[in-house]
Amino acid sequence: MSNIPADLHYAKSHEWLRLAGDGTALVGITDYAQSSLGDITFVQLPKVGATLVAGATFGVVESVKAASDLYLPATGVVLAVNPALDVSPEILNRDPYGEAWMLKLKLDGGAPAQLLDAAAYARHVG
Amino acid sequence: MSHLQRTPLRDFHAARGGRLVDFAGWEMPVQYRSILEEHKAVRRAAGLFDVSHMGEVEVKGPQALDFLENLVTNEVARLLPGKVLYTPMCATDGGTLDDLLIYLRAPGDYLLCVNAVNIAADLDWMARQAEGFAVTVTDRSADYALLAVQGPASAAIVQTLTGAKLGLLANYTFCEGTVAGVSCIISRTGYTGEDGFELYHAPADAVGLAEALLAAGAPHGLELAGLGARDSLRLEAGFPLHGHELSPSISPVAAGLAWTVKLGKARPSLAHAALAREMAEGAARRVLFFRTGDRRIVRADTPVRGRDGAIIGRVLSGTLSPLLNEAIGSVLIEKAAVEGALTVDIRGTNIGLQPVRPPFVPLRRG
Numbered sequence: 001m002s003n004i005p006a007d008l009h010y011a012k013s014h015e016w017l018r019l020a021g022d023g024t025a026l027v028g029i030t031d032y033a034q035s036s037l038g039d040i041t042f043v044q045l046p047k048v049g050a051t052l053v054a055g056a057t058f059g060v061v062e063s064v065k066a067a068s069d070l071y072l073p074a075t076g077v078v079l080a081v082n083p084a085l086d087v088s089p090e091i092l093n094r095d096p097y098g099e100a101w102m103l104k105l106k107l108d109g110g111a112p113a114q115l116l117d118a119a120a121y122a123r124h125v126g
Numbered sequence: 127m128s129h130l131q132r133t134p135l136r137d138f139h140a141a142r143g144g145r146l147v148d149f150a151g152w153e154m155p156v157q158y159r160s161i162l163e164e165h166k167a168v169r170r171a172a173g174l175f176d177v178s179h180m181g182e183v184e185v186k187g188p189q190a191l192d193f194l195e196n197l198v199t200n201e202v203a204r205l206l207p208g209k210v211l212y213t214p215m216c217a218t219d220g221g222t223l224d225d226l227l228i229y230l231r232a233p234g235d236y237l238l239c240v241n242a243v244n245i246a247a248d249l250d251w252m253a254r255q256a257e258g259f260a261v262t263v264t265d266r267s268a269d270y271a272l273l274a275v276q277g278p279a280s281a282a283i284v285q286t287l288t289g290a291k292l293g294l295l296a297n298y299t300f301c302e303g304t305v306a307g308v309s310c311i312i313s314r315t316g317y318t319g320e321d322g323f324e325l326y327h328a329p330a331d332a333v334g335l336a337e338a339l340l341a342a343g344a345p346h347g348l349e350l351a352g353l354g355a356r357d358s359l360r361l362e363a364g365f366p367l368h369g370h371e372l373s374p375s376i377s378p379v380a381a382g383l384a385w386t387v388k389l390g391k392a393r394p395s396l397a398h399a400a401l402a403r404e405m406a407e408g409a410a411r412r413v414l415f416f417r418t419g420d421r422r423i424v425r426a427d428t429p430v431r432g433r434d435g436a437i438i439g440r441v442l443s444g445t446l447s448p449l450l451n452e453a454i455g456s457v458l459i460e461k462a463a464v465e466g467a468l469t470v471d472i473r474g475t476n477i478g479l480q481p482v483r484p485p486f487v488p489l490r491r492g
Contacts, residue, residue: 038157038160038354039157039160039161039162039163041162041446042421042422044473060473062421064161064358064423064445064446065354067423067425067473
């Protein structure tokens, strides 16, 4: 059973968004996503300062098995990317909601309405 | 996955977290915990693999040796009872139909271990080649389960379960004995580049033997390992996989396995003329192994470009070496491009391939 924290917003493409309450948010991929991918070997992320719209491809996550595009759950400006993923992409398999966050965004607006809450995401992957 | 064939250990894998996938029509565990961790466990201590999907073919009769010398490129006459021979099996044009192990159990009594995906085609080919020879070729695949214990601790682990003197069993030799009370062909062979054993036994005994090996191995650091780790281990060791580095369009000469083609043997193989010509002229295409210094995996079928940007080949196998922490793999390229720079494009990034003479990591055995 995959771990789906109650306080996050979820995209059907298996990214999560954590609102900080100050107009910024963290973005990552779900436990379901890391488990489906298997051993993660490489993560490609955008440059700090990039402005990206919800639904845009913001990077690639690669496992022994396959490479998958990453889709941005909300529109915003990239304030930071997680440097730990460059050196140790395997932390995504260990701690996808914590240590292995991918982006910090300055949001343009809030969480898009089409994102799922934890219960809806659990049904989506169920 | 009900249409898939199952080994006697299918439920054993499922109960231990094995992630079951379709491999060559078999429902097999690709991994349990993590491909990378299972790979490292085999290099560090030991791993236990279910490879019961492999095929076994019995070849018996007064002309078994003549039949086999015609069938395969290595020299079967060199075998003594108790010894194992690795050999390609080639078509008349030199293309590789399969690669296999030959066990000599007694004069005129051979057991062949072939790739699961090729069992039906191999049997068909062998039946046709057997015409005119006093030999019987029998599919024994359903009579054998196969467990592989691989890694530096494997001898210590298996020795706790058998009276057979494993210290006397050299690489590429075998004996018949019991392991955990189960009658086995105990073969000192494997596909990881580490010391190890492959244990052929009756399917009804598979679960008991696997449980005994797992229990005996736990104190030594043995872990269950899936086909994902088996593939990355063999690639890191530089071993070919049929369908990748060897195929009906890739001869053993092109694959860099000329040592398995014995042109001077007393009874030449049916591929002799084609392979002799290729050895003399040099193969038109060559298999090379590479590393990149980058973590992005270079996947099979990626086009390979030469110095001037023209496509001169393609990738055959690619993975991340868990020990080197960089992408490794193999390519098939035109002979003229062997000495030049090689690059691939991965999602818009140009990545150089650095030729490597395998193994990629120091191995305890060749």
